[in-house]
Amino acid sequence: MANDSKPFTHDPAKPVAEPAVLVDGDVRELARIALQRLTQPNGLRVNRSCGLTDRLDDLCEAFLSDSNEDRHIVIHQMRLDGISANEIIDHVIPAVAAVLGQRWADDTLSFVEVTIGSARLQEAVRALIAHELSRDASNIHRDTLSAGPDRVHTPKVLLLVPRPEHHTLGAFVAADQFRRFGYDVDIAVDQHPKQVAATLRDRRYCMIGISIAGRRTLASTRELVDIIRATVTRVTPIVLGGSLLETDQDLKKATGVDYVARTVRDALELCGLNIVELDPPRELMADHV
Template sequence: MIDGDLRGFAHHAIHLMTKTTYANTNLPKHRLDLMCQAFIDVHDDPRRLVIMRLRQNGVSVEDIVDIIIPAIARSLGQRWADDEISFAEVSIGSARLQETVRALGSPTRAGHLGIGASIPDKPQADPAPRTGDEAEKRVLLIIPRSEHHSLGAFVCADQLRRMDYAVDIAVDQHLRDITNTVRQRRYAMIGITAAGRRALASARDLVQCIRINTVRATPIVLGGSILESRSDLRKLTGVDHVASDMASALALCGLESNGRNALLEVDANE
């Protein structure tokens, strides 16, 4: 990718910060294609060069994570739908985007589970007692076992951590383990991501299990591209709220945000 293309992409991405959400933004296709190609290249250098050039051109880490990586992910998905790239390529690109989010991600207020770590089979006790304020600033994001789209959850986790929330992520965990963790910790919000209808049954089971086996009523929010359907998702899953971006999810739960939105689901291979 030449510097002129990268600089133009960066400036256009910054302009999009004035919008409330990024689902319908239209970054130049030829520039997005170049970025996508870097993330599916057989070599590591192209994508590392892309990130380096973006940073050199003044694009912040936050803008890369919140805007550019989701845009690349959606472009990968569209290119796959248009038969321009293979499923293997879009899967590789999506994994590398998630790896990039984790590499760039903020370490602020990371829980001991941390971004990218699953809840262990035997959840550990908290390393030290937390004050009431600290308990109110912890969020659990759940990627159900039937859900294979995870990039959006990692983007949102990084954004939450920049807003001084501690974030735990449960990836492919059994209901029992998730419930035990919710019982042991005080969460201000629980988020569940779902990209397709096959994840709705898992989401419903999660909500029921958490409600039955925990005393504290923690608000549960459903997000993901499943929200594009016309279904009554609250009725189907039992969640308290549905939200298409993190700022909306926090607001629905009465929690603070800084107004920047990240889609709750931005994965490529939808």
């Protein structure tokens, strides 16, 4: 993620794999919220020359297209229609990811297609964040990136995507939301637990978040939690998020985390951490992506 997060070992060009399989209700709800933003962003009505469902379909096709220009056009048009970058990150991109995942589950998209599309969605998130940070020099997070004593006092969150989880888009969306709540963010993707332990010895975090989408990640998550507890010398809450929270499984017991949370705001509140309303995300976190 540009500027506001520092992936330690993850190659940003690495495709996102294994999309979470969603039930139809999840996709409909994500699409409803996204289309609501497309219809009335900030209270304004946009050009409705095509149906809302068609517009979401167009977004999906743009991220499946080999042409970068197609993606630039649809994002640029949304911005012209008054849809903010944050609304695109919080609502539209998660909805597109959900639809791509559902198409894969329905066998209308190949695994390769949905993997490439997901990687492009993640790149769009990074590009939108980079643009917003460069546009607004007064952004408080930009201030924390400069050298000086203030940097030391900025609260920091570590977001982990454990092995063998490759579904990383949600973690990058969450990182931007933490930033907008006043937190600095590090992201560690696909790291060996020993590497995570080394990071925890070198840096101090007010919260550690773990994002998972599939059951096959539960064992490695439990191992990671055990190593975190053995390494961290001060009490640091560990929070689990991700699309796997939609299941009835007792994930807190299975993984040993302190809390499970569907949204960034919920995670901060459960940990008793301050919420600075810089530019807070609205309603929905990308816990489905």
